[in-house]
Amino acid sequence: MRCVRLRSALALLASGLLLQTATAADKVYGEQLEGFAYPYPLQRFTFTSQQQALSMGFMDVKPARQPNGQTVVLLHGKNFCGATWETTIRTLSQQGYRVIAPDQIGFCSSAKPASYQYSFQQLAENTHQLLQRQGVTNAIIMGHSTGGMLATRYALMYPQQTQKLVLVNPIGLEDWKAKGVPWRSVDQWYQRELKLDAASIKKYEQHTYYSGQWKPAYDKWVDMLAGLNKGPGHQKVAWNSALIYDMIFTQPVWYEFKNLSMPVTLMIGTADTTAIGSDIAPPEVKAQLGHYDVLGPQVAKMIPDARLITFPGLGHAPQMEAPQRFHQALLEALTR
Structure with missing residues (x-):
């Protein structure tokens, strides 16, 4: 009888530990990412x-x-999110820079409106209003991925307020629609986004961003996205994400790189294969997409005052994949 009780107690303890482990790995965050710890104090801009x-x-x-x-x-x-710039913020701050990292409307800690006409112009104006409120009249604008498209649009709209432009593996170095990628409706994007979970996020990022590699440090960012997507704002998060994907696909900046008037630094991980819609593109179209080793030099030639920095073998997020190597190159570029 004593052995049975002991086994039962051990079983209960084990199940409790398993439950605790599962709960820790199954975090849920609020509609505006409540519960997720930002690396620096999070402030609010209401407008x-x-x-x-x-x-x-x-x-x-x-x-x-x-x-x-x-x-x-x-x-x-x-x-x-703004939080994923953590090591870049710390590096820049230690070199004497003031750093502002916003979360755009529809993302992360910001509002998820039930209806919003998304455009890169609108997001650029929102960002400009924030900077005005913070007393910033001239800044180095640095964008990564979709943030690179937004940074380009911001620089085109506010050239006098853009001291330099830095683009880190920006998407939009090609026009996917013009290359033959099929159009998705917002409703189709919405149904796709409703299905997101940690496993699918990790699979996509590992394959597309990190050339099949994975580091434990990336788990935090998968947890951030998955926890936001399955939280109480699940449907609003998915709907805003669908609207944003439509914006990205239908509002190319590729045709306007030639109009950039400030010094531009392109920082490209050459192993990146990110391309919006490549998952539904015909094989012959997909084969032409996301070749950053080719796209980087092509776009650098289009920009009047551009400098190209490449990171051979690195993927979509070189600032996270090889932070020391990336930040050394970034600081050198900013002081040129």
Whole structure:
């Protein structure tokens, strides 16, 4: 009898530990990413846009040493947040830069409106209003992934306020629609986004972003996206994501790179294969998409004052994949 009781107690303990482990790995975050820990204090910018009151979360990090008088604005990508710039913020702050990293409307810690006409112009204007509120009249604008498309649009709209433009593996180095990628309706994007979970996010990022490799440090960012997608704002998060994908696909910046008037630095992980819609493109079209080793040099030639920095073998997020190597190149580029 005593052995039976002991086995039962051990079984209960084991099941409790398993439940605890599962719960820890199955985090859920609020509609505006409540519960997720940002690396620096999260502030709020409340403003009116399209006849509704909206709120953007952002970090405004002061220089950790003697200020150099310059501000860097970091614009995140589609599957990223301001928080994913963590090591870049720390590196820049330690070099005397003020760093502002907002979450765009529809993303992460910011509002998920029930209806919103998304455009890169609108997001650029929202960002410009935030910077005005923070007293920033001139800044280095740096965008990664979808944030690269937004940074390009911002620089085209506000050239006098853009000191330099830095694009890190930006998407939009090609026009997928013009190359033959099939169109998806917003409803189709919505149904796709409703199905997102940690496993599918990790599979996509490992294959597309990191050349099949994976590091434990990436798990935090998968957890961030998965926890947001399965939280109480699940449907609103998926709907806004669908609207944003439609914006990305239908609003190319490729044709306007030639109009950029400020110094531009392109930082390209050459193993990147990111291309919107490649999952439903015919094989002959898919074969032409996402070749960043080719796209980087092509776009650099289109920009009047461009410098290309390549990271052979790195994927879509070189600042996360090889942070020391990336940030050394970034700091050198900013001081040129």
